Amino acid sequence: ADVVQNSPEGEKDIFLTRLRTMGEEARYIIHTISKILSEGAKKIALITSHPKIRHEIVRWLAGLNLFPARLQYKDGLANIIRREVKEARSIREIDEMLERRFLPGLKEALRNDLCPVEASSNIYKIARVLNEMSSVRDYMQDGLDLNTYKNIISYALEDVDDQEYINWPVDIMCLRWGDTIYGGTHVSIIPSFYQGNMPPELSSSPFFQDTSFLPANAPLFFTILFPQTETRVALAAYKLNEYILSSKDAVYLTYPALDESGSETYPSPFATIINYKELSPPAHLPIPYEPAEDRREHVAMHVKHELDRMMLDREERPEIIKDPEVKADISDRLKNATFSATSLEKYKACPYQYFMEKVLGLKPIRPKMPEVEYKDRGTIIHTALELFFKQDTQTLFAHIRGEIPFEVIEKKMTECIETAIKTHSDLIAEKDTALIEYFKARGIATCIEAIKKEKELIEEMGYPLIPKYTEWSFGMEGNQPLVLNLPHMREPANLNGKVDRIDVDETHNTFSITDYKTGETQSVIGKIEKGEHLQLPIYIEAVSKLLLNDKRPVGAFLFSLKRIEKKHGLGIEEYRKFYFPSINKKVFVEEKVWQNLIDTALRFAGEYIEKIRSLEFREDISSCKGMCDYKEACRYAKR
Ligand code: SF4
Structure with missing residues (x-):
């Protein structure tokens, strides 16, 4: 006391x-x-x-x-250590730096329950390497010179993925x-x-x-x-x-x-x-999770599905439609339907999931959350970026020319987020006020980082591709669809979609496409070859045919808002150095391969549409990870 x-x-x-x-x-x-x-x-x-x-x-x-809180590590922590070690002037300086600056923080991170698993395995690798350096020093004693020591550390850190960075939520x-x-x-x-x-x-x-x-x-x-x-x-x-x-x-x-x-x-x-x-608590404390009542229902539903699963071999399976009248009715509906690239990708991932969503029209149950939901955060951020590029592209270019400071861009972006939140007020109704404010602050930070990245990419270009169209849609909102002829059916199919951003270089008659993703992005080319990714090729085809038929496409990329990077997508090698010198080389292909990839994606799209129209919804549980939105209602889900 x-x-x-x-x-x-x-x-x-x-x-x-x-x-x-x-x-x-x-x-x-x-x-x-x-x-x-x-x-x-x-x-x-x-x-x-x-x-x-x-x-x-x-x-x-x-x-x-959702949002990386520590963007300063986006170069990769291993990279930062390597850089600093390279500049050290003595072995002693290196040892002191590792022991005082890096090791305590890394150890703390490993003890932190909130450190995500992917980051912690990376941190663990770095911490282990740094720890081992003291044994290296003891073992080699006087035989160790400064350059050898630097090389050993640099080599040991080489297999740590530099793109991974510590991404603590808060x-x-x-x-x-x-x-x-x-x-x-x-x-x-x-x-x-x-x-x-x-x-x-x-x-x-x-x-x-x-x-x-x-x-x-x-x-x-x-x-x-x-x-x-x-x-x-x-x-x-x-x-x-x-x-x-x-x-x-x-x-x-x-x-x-x-x-x-x-x-x-x-x-x-x-x-x-x-x-x-x-300090008295507020009169009403929001419940952050679904009430216990819902949880009981949830458990009851699981029990019911488990019982259903035990009867898997029974005759009645909803996805195998036998009644001729029902069959005719659904076929009619699907004949006139327009298909989006993402819905066809879903069909490829699991036909049964497609059946539940598009044929039965089931909607997943979402637990009540106090914070803005993941998918809604994406919608709001998309709208904010759309607004920015619609109204403020000229301001961004004025900044690039050195005419105005970046603070003006930051102010404009903040206004865009505020307007986007107002536009989607239905998505944030009943959410915790403090968490809305938190989301707003994070949203602004993310969008500003995204604009900074875009600015870097524009500055590198030999001639700029200027953002000209945002949220351009086809096959919806009264716009013409992309018509796809099918190999075995007379009736062609209509495709629809919404392209986040189209950038145009009027001087060289070229254009590129950007699609924003709230989460991680993955490599696209391999997935196109397997029929798992259709979105970018369909967008390229739609823009080329319906909007800019006098211009050549040069690239289509996914922008990860989580990582603030444009790393994956598809581009034509011939234009890489001119427009995209710092984008991952692996995504660029010769023009012939580019065209083959687009044709492959369209062929897969046609194949899936024919199967859907033939009412083929038998589940393919081989690739089921039990993670889809419909797992609660699925008898095949692995739990
Ligand atoms: S849980 Fe698996 S099998 Fe069931 S619908 Fe989802 S992906 Fe398909």
Whole structure:
């Protein structure tokens, strides 16, 4: 108690909040974190060993992993280390740099529950390499010169994928009671601040408290093994004091009125000696997950599907349509349908999924979430970028010519996000206000990074391809479809789609296509050959035939908003150096191969449409990963 009382607390605020139950406490903490984040993503330490609270909060935070928060690592951490090692002037300088600058951060990252698995395996590799360097030094001793040492490190880091970067959702450390907050934090949140938990209840076993048999000068270590009352209280007080001192702005202490066994609790006795302010929770705390009622229904539905699955060999299978009238009716409907590239890709991935979505018209059930849903975030960001390129392309080029500063672009982009959020107000209705603000801040940051990247790409071009059309559609909104002749059916098929952006070089009569993806992108060429990717070839064909038939296509690319990169797609080699010198060489092919790839995609599209029109929806579960939106309703899903 003395330790806490006598420590300088500085200007920080300490708040104590009493909640009714542990569930409410978890919800309050989520609410508090989102509020703090919306005020600017600060560093937050959540310190709790309570499994329920940890689980609830970590699960919720993991859902926020959309926008890269640490773009400065986009070059790859291994790359950064290699660069710095190369510039070092002595072995000692390298050792100090590795030990002081990189290793502590990497170790902290590995302990962080929120570090995504893909990043942690990468971090692990780097940490292992850096750790091994000390053994290398010991082994080689004086026989090691500076250049050899640099080469060894550079070589060892070579197989770490430089494109991977640490992508923490937010700066939150999820620590257990007793852990140290490395590097301090802005805000600490300490739940379960009640008597019996803080300080912990003393053991009822007299053995561990009876220290009378110890000699008077027993080593300090023994006092931990056989703690007396004062030792345990002092240890807890010491840790609490350390957490308060490590928090720059505020400490939030919370406790539930009832513990897990339903017994009434009292605030920790430490509360009597801390200068805290009482903070009441808001009247309405949003529930971050579906209510328990829904969960019960959810389980019941699983049980029902499991029973169905056990009867897989029964005769009635909805996807095998036998009734002639129903058959005729569906055939008629499909004959007049227009098909999008993505729906045909879905058919290729799983005909049964296509059947549920397009023939039965089932809609997946989405759990209620407090934050803006993943797919809706994509829609809003697409609209914002569309607005920007519609209204502000000239401003971007004025900036490229050095006539205006980048701040003007940032302001315009912020306005576009605000307008996009207003346009899609239905998508954010009933969402947590603090999380909408958080999404807005992240959305602005992502779009600004995307524009910076586009600017870099434009600056490299021999002659610029200028964004001219955004969200150009065909086969929808009253526009002409792309007509596709089918090899075995008389009736041709109509294709539709919406192209995010078309850039045109009027001087050389060329154009390119960009499609924004909210998540990761993957290599396209191999997928076209297997009939798994149709979108870009169909878009190229549609723009060439219906919009710009006097111009030549030179490339079509996917822009990953998660990675801020234009790495995958398809381009013509002849134009690579002129228009796209820094885009991945592997996506460029000779003009003949380019045309073959487009023909291949159109052939696959025709094949799928013929199968759909022939009502072939038998499931192909060989490639099912049990991850699709319809798995709840699917008897074949692997669970
Ligand atoms: S769960 Fe698998 S088999 Fe079922 S619809 Fe989805 S992808 Fe197809």
